[in-house]
Amino acid sequence: MIVQYQRFAWTGLAPYPVTSRTSRERLPARSLALVDENAKVTILDPADPIFNSPNKITDADFANWVQERNAYNLVTFDPQYKPLLESHDAGEQENKGGLVVAKVGKGTWNVLQLLVL
Numbered sequence: 001m002i003v004q005y006q007r008f009a010w011t012g013l014a015p016y017p018v019t020s021r022t023s024r025e026r027l028p029a030r031s032l033a034l035v036d037e038n039a040k041v042t043i044l045d046p047a048d049p050i051f052n053s054p055n056k057i058t059d060a061d062f063a064n065w066v067q068e069r070n071a072y073n074l075v076t077f078d079p080q081y082k083p084l085l086e087s088h089d090a091g092e093q094e095n096k097g098g099l100v101v102a103k104v105g106k107g108t109w110n111v112l113q114l115l116v117l
Contacts, residue, residue, distance in 0.1 A: 015104045016078035020097075035089060037066045042086040050084060050101065050110070073097035 041062040043051060051057040070087050074097030077083075083096035102109045 015109050016080045016102055018077045018081070019075045020073070037064075039087060039089050041065075041070070044084050044086055044096070045082070048082075048084055048101075050099075070095075070098040074100060078102075 041059070043057070043059060045051075046058070070085075073095050077097060077100055081100040081102045083100050085099040086094055086096045087098055088095050099110070
């Protein structure tokens with residue numbers, strides 16, 4: 001299952017605990033969005049199947065990406081999730097909540113907070 005760009009109270013669908021807002025926010029963590037079109041997006045595990053099939057995804061795929069690269073990130077997530085991307089604007093804290101995956105039974109559950117991939 002791929003859950004993409006979810007902004008509100010969807011977190012009850014997640015197989016393991018996640019939060020998409022900080023303790024002081026009523027709405028999802030928009031403040032953690034990556035908006036600088038020149039900010040680096042780091043692939044944390046290039047060998048992961050999500051970056052290799054059906055199409056190869058590399059750092060080059062993030063070049064010339066304008067508009068928001070990553071929005072409404074997960075703020076916290078259970079250790080059973082594996083973060084696959086890290087991105088943040090200059091001066092902001094590291095954020096690995098834009099793309100996480102978790103093994104569930106015989107399948108994989110993906111949360112993709114990127115607008116386009």
